[in-house]
Amino acid sequence: MNIYEVLETLFEQKLNLIEGLNSELYLPLDESGLEKVLNVMNENSFELISLFCVEDFAEKGFTLFYAFEITGFEQTLIFQYALNANQAPSIAKTFPSACWYEREITDGFGIEFQGAFDTRRLFLHETYPKDFHPLLKSFKNGPIETAPPSEQNDYVFKQVEGDGVYQIPVGPVHAGIIEPGHFRFSVIGEAIFNLEVRLFYKHRGLEKLAEGMAPQDCVRIAESISGDETVANAVAYCIAVEKICGLSIPKRALQLRTVLMELERVYSHLGDLAGMCVDVAYPVGASPFFILREEIFRHNEALTGSRFMKDTFAVGGLTKDVPAGALQNLSVYLKGFPDRFGVATAIDNSYFSVIDRFETTGRVKPEILWPLHITGPVARASGKRTDTRIDHPYGMYGELKLKQKTQTNGDVFARFNLKAAEVLDSIKIIQKIMSELASGEVFAPFQIRDGYVLSMVEAPRGQNVHWVNIKNGLVDRYKVRTASFCNWQAMEHAVLGNIVPDFPLINKSMNLSYAGTDM
Template sequence: MNPKLMSEIVASMPDEIAKGIQKTGLREGGVWMTVDRDLLPKIAGHIHNSWGAALVSMHAVDNRFITSDFKLCVVLALKGQDDFVTLVASVDAKDPVFPSLTSEIFCANWYEREIHDMFGLRAKGHPDLRPLVLYDDWPEAAFPLRKDFPVDAKVPRVPRPYVFREVEGEGIFVVPVGPVHAGVIEPGHFRFSVAGEPIIDLEIRLGYAHKGIEKLSERLDYAKGVHLAERISGDNGFAHSLAYCQAIEALSSVSVPDRARYLRCVFAELERVHTHLGDVGGIALDTAFTIGAQHAFILRERMMDVNDLLTGSRFLRGVNCIGGVRKDIDEEGRSKLIERLVMVKLDYQEFYDDVTSTPSVMDRLETTGVLSCEAASDLNIVGPAGRASGVDRDVRRDHPYAGYRNLSFKVPVLRQGDVNARFQVKSEEIMESISIIEQAISNIPEGELRARVPVPAPGKTAMSLVESPRGELVHWIVAGDGSPFRHKIRDASFHNWRAMEVAVLGDIVPDFPLVNKSFGLSYAGNDL
């Protein structure tokens, strides 16, 4: 990042805001600004609104045993540039409140609720401070991510009511769905307020799959942490472990060998292909077009089989390691991979034509679950769901990592925002991913598979963004003594679940599962 940009950002702020900036500096990740706690919302809001920066993460770090305070971090990604702005504010341990950013940056809503749950820092002026993941019988003053909360603490069960939004009116019914569903799927609670069939309001309550991963990560060696990262959200395991490994590699300032970077691209795109195939099959299945759905699932199985063949794991587990990859693709593997990709490409075209030429299916997909472009950009929706509603962001292109700098690919962006648009975006991405894999595998340079990475020194911070099949995910790590001091994970689903509440309004209840499937979100990735 050029220093000029940093001074431009500071200069563009009005004086009453700019006086809150205490310190600025440039690091590899971009601009770091230490700011005054009370002016943090205005500064962050200014950068978000005037510079079109997307909110990447907002989290707290418990620094009480080092600097007697909590640190509040807000990370923003500047539009159109491979640069980030990180704002750090200090929150005194004796006065654990901070002014809420939600009025300036709408997307900060759930982040602040999570900070309150995990650290006990209250966001003053937040419209809705109900607990996000710890509720029902979690006691009020127990904050798991604080350093003085032991991992194996036994917490007493204290019943707490959780109040849902109420919609009143004649003929309005409340339909609570979940967390136990009629099918075998992940737990999540959806509270509809309906007037007959049309949905008037939807409130989503998640957190049932909360496993305390961030806390667990603080006591695992870096090498073991790769395995933990793979299991945050099972089908995006490679993307999560890639982000984790890249963050550790950045902490030690080690660059990964070229061959490993290309292989990482190949495997990441393989993961994208099979996840998207599952998603489009699921969309067809939820409209009861089972023949089409089975076709897509058969293709997904073929792709997972080739994953198994190349790496020994259908979900590409055990492939990433700190410093590179553990598995190589030899000549035989390469030819089998190319053969399989050609078959999938042709077969997928057949599936796509099948679906788009069946009027009953297209009738269900079009104009259902519309997410307007405005809502998508306000809520910072990421991934294919965002790209189907006009949000032109793709981490592979905007903040290139691994081998993506040397590969060319298109990023499909549509504006209709309905289920059909998301289906189209995912279909095009499947084709693009196949082309990326073919490019990478034909131009792969010879070399080592992994570099030796020394254990990072405590105190340094690094962040890594990866475009998982669901969208942009972030791992932000502060190095501790042999294990992370603070490991912030933000899956793409954390942003995108909010899109569901907006997209279903006006649709009828039977269309909800279709909209849900078209977003293809992860419950476990959201809850951590």
């Protein structure tokens, strides 16, 4: 059965589906229609992958977009619901992951979600004025008047009461060189009874900054979402605009993009593996990973001029070709990599004290994977078969025939082993592509067209979703949902019952980006 037949069987009616430019299917609905389809989606355990709002989309006013993944199909299904006023029904009780999205939309656009169980502000903290909604078109970006927080607008954390329960507030400024965020632990003895994560301290207003930009310039915004996902986000954005403009880029650019995306995964995972060792106070185990990682950073710099591969990607391909010598050096270097990496993982895998700290720590249980749309290595380490490179192939990944890797235990040790295996897989992908590298241009000229599209990539942390709308040749709306935005919510569940000193370890094993969540 194709996806149309599947959907028509599910919804028991003929559907007015509109085909998008990147195998998305849009379905405009009214309120009763929405309720009906959402019930069906819930009964069949389909996952909500994003929920966002656009002002003045097809008509004046607000339109909500509910994006879903349909298991087994490349296509994504997006329900489009035009609001009559500034109100919409909350779906957070059926789709728990919708809670943050709805709060985000309320902050951005002032839309009220009726029946929502959590109506606290999300990215606008206490100093922002009441009734301030930065994503409204009527708000012109620029400095605003803020006021010191008063008691009325204090953020209220969930209170856990009972014998021996006490709270530990941590952050936003942490003890190490870490991004800012607040963790409120409710603890009994040493065991964590409840954790509430409060983020968005790094909210930089990137979505608003993108509004009105020329599509070519907006790549810089995509790169600054999260420094260590520079490549993933830049490529996701470029793919989106290229789809809108009906552009296919030269083969060499496609191949080099894939090489650089996998290099990013390698250095990111190496950092996690090292970090997990650091957090169990085992620097001997961490050092070999740190050494390899620094070497990858240096290869990145030789290839692109930037250790994080910034200013390398452009709509239409790459900003510049990579030097032939650097490619040659990388190829020689990667030959020796797997053996050295094997020695590094063996140091940790053979040390009982490390394994004792890793095993059974910070379990992400399978039952939260679907309701919260947990993605990337965190999900795969708990047995979820998900990888955007396989489920929704983009760039060259369709031809590569990747094999799905999973672990089952969902603890820190599973995440350690999974990331170690993925590093070696990425090295193989890089080597394969470099052996078949095409010659020729790395940039194709293009004409900007109007349109909208959803684009998805598998960043090192998991699935990143970009939705771009170009109107009158300029970016009208740029909505990004990173893997971290979803996976932070797994943290609140994974730490329960663990001891407080294991929190940094669990956190590192999930490797969540604050910048990528706060935007």
